[in-house]
Each structure stands twice: as C-alpha cells, then as structure tokens.
Amino acid sequence: MNLKGLRKPVGPHSNCSHLARRLWDSRYVSDLEELRDRMRAFTLARDWEKFHDPKSLLLALVGEVGELSELFQWLPADQARELTQTDSLKTRVSEELSDVLLYLVRLADVMDIDLANAARRKMDLSESRFAAENFRGVAPEKK
Numbered sequence: 254m255n256l257k258g259l260r261k262p263v264g265p266h267s268n269c270s271h272l273a274r275r276l277w278d279s280r281y282v283s284d285l286e287e288l289r290d291r292m293r294a295f296t297l298a299r300d301w302e303k304f305h306d307p308k309s310l311l312l313a314l315v316g317e318v319g320e321l322s323e324l325f326q327w328l329p330a331d332q333a334r335e336l337t338q339t340d341s342l343k344t345r346v347s348e349e350l351s352d353v354l355l356y357l358v359r360l361a362d363v364m365d366i367d368l369a370n371a372a373r374r375k376m377d378l379s380e381s382r383f384a385a386e387n388f389r390g391v392a393p394e395k396k
C-alpha cells in the first residue's frame with residue numbers, strides 16, 4: 254500500500270485514528286485517480302479531447318443523471334426502495350451511477366479540480382455545519 258503523499262488529518266476527522274484515516278484516504282483517492290487516468294487514456298485513444306470541454310461534459314453528466322432518474326420515474330417512494338433490492342434494477346442503477354461518476358470525474362479533470370480533495374473539504378464543512386448532536390433525525394431547514 255502506498256501511503257506516500259497523504260495529508261495530516263484535520264477538521265472533524267482529526268480525532269480518528271491516524272492509521273484509519275490514512276487507509277480511508279489511500280483507498281478512495283487512488284480509486285478516483287485510477288478512474289481519472291482510465292478516462293484520460295480512453296479519451297486520448299479515440300481523439301475525443303476536442304469534445305470534452307466543460308459545457309459538453311456537464312451536459313453529458315446531466316444526461317446520465319436523467320437516465321438514472323428515469324429508472325425511478327413515477328414509482329412511489331416505497332416501491333422504488335423495494336425495487337432497488339431486485340437484481341435487475343440494482344444492475345441498471347449501478348450502470349447509470351457509473352456513467353454519472355465517470356462524467357463527473359472527467360469534468361473535474363478537464364477543469365483541473367482535485368475532486369477527492371474538494372469533496373473532502375465539503376464533507377468537513379457539512380460535518381461542522383450539521384453537528385450530529387444537533388441534527389440527529391432532523392432535516393436541515395431550507396434557506
């Protein structure tokens with residue numbers, strides 16, 4: 254396992270064991286980097302960089318979110334929850350979620366955004382803003 258380059262824990266996770274934090278970081282960051290690199294290679298091999306401007310990638314991402322939404326369209330919420338446990342819907346949902354993730358990773362890459370770090374910062378903010386002791390079982394108010 255490569256632990257090189259991992260950051261010192263800060264924020265709400267700073268009380269986690271240092272080793273647990275390192276293991277979490279190394280697993281997920283390397284997964285996103287692997288996907289980013291495979292998307293780069295896939296795009297280069299097909300000479301598709303010219304199509305991968307931020308606007309086009311965003312529209313592709315939204316299109317995939319639409320395909321994901323379509324799987325649940327018109328289903329009552331409790332029926333949708335039950336159906337997600339069936340193999341056929343779970344397979345389709347996993348395919349569409351993957352499309353969403355891949356376009357998201359590619360969009361972040363062409364915009365030179367470190368997605369794992371950006372998401373980590375957002376989680377730090379959310380954990381501070383919605384302290385568990387104040388929000389357990391309570392939906393945040395819309396502003």
Ligand SMILES: [Mg+2]
Nearest residue numbers: 317320349352
């Ligand atoms: Mg799709």
